[in-house]
Amino acid sequence: MKAQDLKNSILQLAIQGKLVEQKVEEGTAKELLEKIAAEKKQLIQEGKIKKQKALPAIKEDEIPFDIPDSWEWVRLGELCNYGKCNSIPATKIPKEAWLLDLEDIEKDTGRILNKKRMKDVKSNSSKHIFNTGNVLYSKLRPYLNKVVIADEDGYSTSEILPLDFGMNIFDRYAQIVLMSPYFINYTVKCSYGVKMPRLGTTDGQLAVFPLPPLEEQKRIVAKIEELMPYVEKYDVAYSEVVELNKKFPEDMQKSILQYAIQGKLVAQRKEDGTAEELYQQIQEEKKKLIEEGKIKKTKALPEITEDEIPFDIPENWKWVRLGNLLNKLTDGTHSTPKYTVTGVPFISVKDVSGGKMDFSNTKFISQEEHDSLYKRCNPERDDILLTKVGTTGIPVIVDSDQEFSLFVSVALLKFNTDLIFNKYFMYAIKAPVVQIQARENTRGVGNKNWVMRDIANTILPLPPLNEQKRIVDELEKLLPYTKQLVK
Missing domain, CATH: 3.90.220.20 (DNA methylase specificity domains)
Structure with missing residues (x-):
């Protein structure tokens, strides 16, 4: 009442x-x-x-x-x-x-x-x-x-x-x-x-x-x-309760995600191996692709220091920098293209800030301009898009075979999906540990920007691949219940 x-x-x-x-x-x-x-x-x-x-x-x-x-x-x-x-x-x-x-x-x-x-x-x-x-x-x-x-x-x-x-x-x-x-x-x-x-x-x-x-x-x-x-x-108490109720589902989601990336949501299994072994596989695969000329060699990222680590994780997990997990990290074109009435969708931050890809209100560019932009920034199914200008830190999995190009406000994260489960990757980015880094490293006054260097340097915990999948299974059982808390 x-x-x-x-x-x-x-x-x-x-x-x-x-x-x-x-x-x-x-x-x-x-x-x-x-x-x-x-x-x-x-x-x-x-x-x-x-x-x-x-x-x-x-x-x-x-x-x-x-x-x-x-x-x-x-x-x-x-x-x-x-x-x-x-x-x-x-x-x-x-x-x-x-x-x-x-x-x-x-x-x-x-x-x-x-x-x-x-x-x-x-x-x-x-x-x-x-x-x-x-x-x-x-x-x-x-x-x-x-x-x-x-x-x-x-x-x-x-x-x-x-x-x-x-x-x-x-x-x-x-x-x-x-x-x-x-x-x-x-x-x-x-x-x-x-x-x-x-x-x-x-x-x-x-x-x-x-x-x-x-x-x-x-x-x-x-x-x-x-x-x-x-x-x-x-009235004061009621207003506080209403505000608390509004925040509670979001706070509960954050808590569940935090438990997940601290290794507290599912049990660790010896047969899953270690994240160190997985990390070495990722690096070997990247080295092979570089030698084959399929991806470019990137500048080495600094080692993670002790004072950067915000909490303990299981012994078989590993703290890693985001950039070291990726085969490619880039963003969309920095120049405003020539828009067309129809053509290839041109995705900007507004089209993914809702947490999923939304083609309903996109602008369009010509096939010719898309082909030119796609040589540098080529989003494909199972990649992750990450908002980096204005509203920063929102990850979205590409779940469509529809061709599209990106504006500078969205970053593209490409990685080996056989070694990293993209849904775990998405949830890890949504978790407080990454969101805090996104907030602290977003710079500027007007249209704020999370620059590529800081995105690459972001740290997050990496579990073995099978545990990533079990974490996601558990998250997808629990997170829907948080939405019901407002009813």
Whole structure:
């Protein structure tokens, strides 16, 4: 339950007479109405107010819920001057007077966000006059719940109705009723207009209002004000829990990947051999390909120092530099090609940043330009693409035979898939140990870049080949469950 839902529940209980107990000594709402009627009659006789047309009696089917026996249902128009506001031309309003606009009221809270003075506003339209203690009700988009009690005399735009409830209706209780779920639902049903729905004067006057005795009104308000600080604390706690829930699946994935590349997810087996043996096979295969002229010899990478190693791994594993595992490490073209309407897809970081290849919104280049670019950078099925500009460190396995070319924002990782399982490679890059290095080594201010030299120097743990496969099997059993944690 959100904090606003909890607040709404409290307001609804309040106007149903379920928040505080009823006390016999406080009298009844019927007696209060008789007192209000007598005072109105006196004011009419003195010429201070005009006699208003009687509103229709409340029918049974208009009553939305039960209220205590000491309460009464009464029409809103019988309790206040709904729709009968005094107005004044803007030119006659004092420059230092308070002018209230809808935008100055916070949604759902009734808080005043800004107190403008007439001198700071350019407006020639007439304004409503209100007095201290008036309930200022927004008839425009009433579902926004913008209801304020005036703490000083002032003027409002025409969308705001100043309601004078007199001395026998506690202004804060009236505000609570107008902000309650019951009244909001009523206004939604009765409002007219599409873009800017509003509550009409007649519908506002005819709205039924749950009225308790005056002293009970005050006790209801006191109880709500006692509870609201707890609602605010709940709101903070709820927001923290929501944020935690959002992060939890991602954090759980990171933890599982971290366990995997620390050698803690599956057992080590003697018959799998060692990563050192595997690493030597990889180097021998690279040497052979260099001698055959199939790949180019690259500059030797520095030995891994003790202080670079972030955690212990099993004895049969090996810390390696990413570049030493690769037959080829390059990136896409550094020059913007000439785009065509159709042709060969041209992949950039945006097309792989979602964690998979997405051809749905790619640009295209000609076959001729693709053939030229492909001589240097030739992505093929089972290779790994790695984002290196803007959003860095996202690995994607090429799972298509579709021909495509790459932009500079994506690196190409080619390796011997008979000796390194590409899915293990992908998960190792996704793991915190590599992601931290990607983040620390991404340079620049605007379009940040993870440069090729730093990608090559990235360290990661290498297990024997069969263990790589068993790690991937286990990961693909566990990781789908993390996605279900948000449901």
